[in-house]
C-alpha cells in the first residue's frame with residue numbers, strides 16, 4: 001500500500017518540461033500507487049474552470065488514466081489555484097478535499113494542507129488571502145471575460161513576485177506556534193504541506209510527543225513527493 005503526495009508543480013504553458021515530468025510521474029510512478037494527493041499550487045494560476053486550454057485538457061486526461069485504473073486522486077487548493085472547481089475536478093476524476101484534511105494511515109494521524117495558512121507572520125499575504133477567499137469577490141471575478149481575468153492573474157503574479165522579493169525569508173516561512181497548535185487541533189502525528197518550497201522533514205516536539213512536519217519541494221528542476229507505505233514516510237526527489 002503506498003500513498004503519494006505532491007504539491008507546487010505550478011504547471012503552465014511556459015514550462016513544458018514540468019508538464020512532461022508530471023505526465024511521466026503519473027505514468028511511471030503514481031500508476032503503482034494506491035492513491036494520489038495533490039496539495040495545491042498544481043497550476044501556476046487558475047482563473048476559472050471555463051478556461052479550457054490544451055494544457056488543462058492534457059493534465060485532466062493524465063489524471064483520468066489514474067482514476068480509470070482505480071487509483072483515487074484528491075486535491076487541496078493552493079494559493080494560486082483556489083478557484084479550481086467541481087467541473088474541472090470531475091474532468092480529472094479527482095475529489096476536492098477541505099483545506100485541512102486528516103488522513104489515518106497505518107495508525108498514523110497525518111494532517112495534509114497547502115501550508116499558506118501556517119504563514120501567519122506574513123500579514124500582508126493573510127489580509128490579501130481573506131479578500132480573495134470572499135465568496136462574492138470570487139463570484140464577481142468569475143463573471144469577467146477570460147482575457148481580463150488572465151490579465152488580472154498575470155498582474156497579481158507580478159505583484160506577488162515583487163512583494164515576496166521585499167519580504168524576509170522568515171516572514172515567508174511557517175510560524176512555529178501555528179504548526180504546534182494545528183498539530184494539536186487534530187492530535188496529529190505528522191503534517192505534510194507544500195507552499196514554502198523548502199523541502200525537509202522537521203521534528204516537532206509537543207510535550208512528550210514526537211511529531212513531524214514534512215515539507216514538499218516545488219517542481220522546478222526535479223519532482224518531489226512524499227511516499228507513505230509500510231516502511232514509513234519518505235520525502236523523495238526524482239528527475240523529470
Ligand code: LP5
Nearest residue numbers: 045046079080124125128132137138141153156160163172
Ligand atoms: O504564489 P507565491 O508563492 O509566489 O506567493 C505567495 C503569495 N502570493 C499570492 C498571490 C498569487 O501568487 C497570485 C496568483 C493568482 C491567482 C489567480 C487569480 C485569482 C483571482 C481571484 C480573485 C478573487 O498568493 C505571497 C506570499 C508568498 O506566497 C509566501 O507565503 O508572500 O503573498 C503576496 O505576495 C501578497 C502581497 O503581500 C499582498 C498583496 C496585496 C494586494 C491587495 C489587493 C487585494 C485585492 C484583491 C481583490 C481581487
Ligand code: MN
Nearest residue numbers: 041078079195
Ligand atoms: Mn503556495
